[in-house]
Amino acid sequence: MADDLDGAGRVSRGDGARQRMLAAALAVLDEAGLAGFTMEAVARRAGASKATLYRRWPTTGALLVDAMDATYRPFPAPDTGSVTKDVTQILTAFVTLLERTPFPRLLAAFIDAAERDPALSKLHTDLTNRRREPLLTVLERGRARGELGPDTDPELTTDLLTSPFFYRHFVAHRPIPRRMVPDVVRRVLEPLR
């Protein structure tokens, strides 16, 4: 997160500067939340001028959209030959991510923002769909191999597999025990054979 892209006193331009500002935006959102997400704060954090920020993004909302969009990292769908193993692997990686700041605080701020700004809502939908893809792929493969029944609904199954962990962290605020992943996988996948 704390990227010193350049040596002391030196300053990057063009795309380098853009990346630096986006990283700073995420850091601010993480630490101060949506309430503290201001152009001034991002400029300070990035060691940038407010003018440079306004040159690229007319509003804090536009900046937030680009910053969150930059957080997406493609996650390859595993292919061990077993649906259970594949799903367990994906969910374990997800739980790890959920336990490590800054991701959860970032997501919490984004959930609040998306509830009020249509542009952010759409972006959040897109990002979520991209994140769902590996799980969907794995489930489809499992169905094709006959590991899961032909009437399996991959969309609903993905919801059932993913949502409990969101819920635990953001709503119930309870720790996620390690064995919860296999428990959920068993409860959701077993009846589908």
Next chain:
Amino acid sequence: MADDLDGAGRVSRGDGARQRMLAAALAVLDEAGLAGFTMEAVARRAGASKATLYRRWPTTGALLVDAMDATYRPFPAPDTGSVTKDVTQILTAFVTLLERTPFPRLLAAFIDAAERDPALSKLHTDLTNRRREPLLTVLERGRARGELGPDTDPELTTDLLTSPFFYRHFVAHRPIPRRMVPDVVRRVLEPLR
């Protein structure tokens, strides 16, 4: 929610004034989010003086805690004699609540706030636990009646039943079709017989 406790121009005191300010706090949080949740805004909305607000709550965080605490309304656990019917009834009521503002926007702001303030985090946990109780009760009764297997885990089952709807609304930002409730109930409950 919108309580006009008094006629025009008249002003309530003591607990009446307190209720009026809490209602105003929720209205502000709903409309402006956590970022716009200020003492000034709440005072304006309540038709109250800032001094009166500061007299009761030293910080916006303390006010937010009391305001959210006031949103809780006990929900009696249904008892139709059938676990499936009971659960369906509770989840249907919940989905209805989830689709009607101000509740979801309120909850979104609160999720963000709770991620940063330990006092709010604890309150959120308490509120969530109280909201879970009816579902837990219904599941326990179903297990006692033998409708559900003796090794049923009510806590995990509650997570599995509730979380998909949170997820749909706050994360995936997709509509919740009416048939999703019975679908989820069937998928989660049927294997437990």
Next chain:
DNA sequence: CGCTAACGGTACGATAGCGTTTCGATGGAG
């Protein structure tokens, strides 16, 4: 009733962010 604590309204200086402008410095392509 009458009295008093609680209230609304207002003003205060202080701080912070807004959105814009100006100016001097410097990177990096040609």
Next chain:
DNA sequence: CTCCATCGAAACGCTATCGTACCGTTAGCG
């Protein structure tokens, strides 16, 4: 090496909120 688009820094007037203080008013208890 040259040159100019891009950048950082700073200052601008403006508005909003902060937290506190001091009024005049009044609700509601005794």
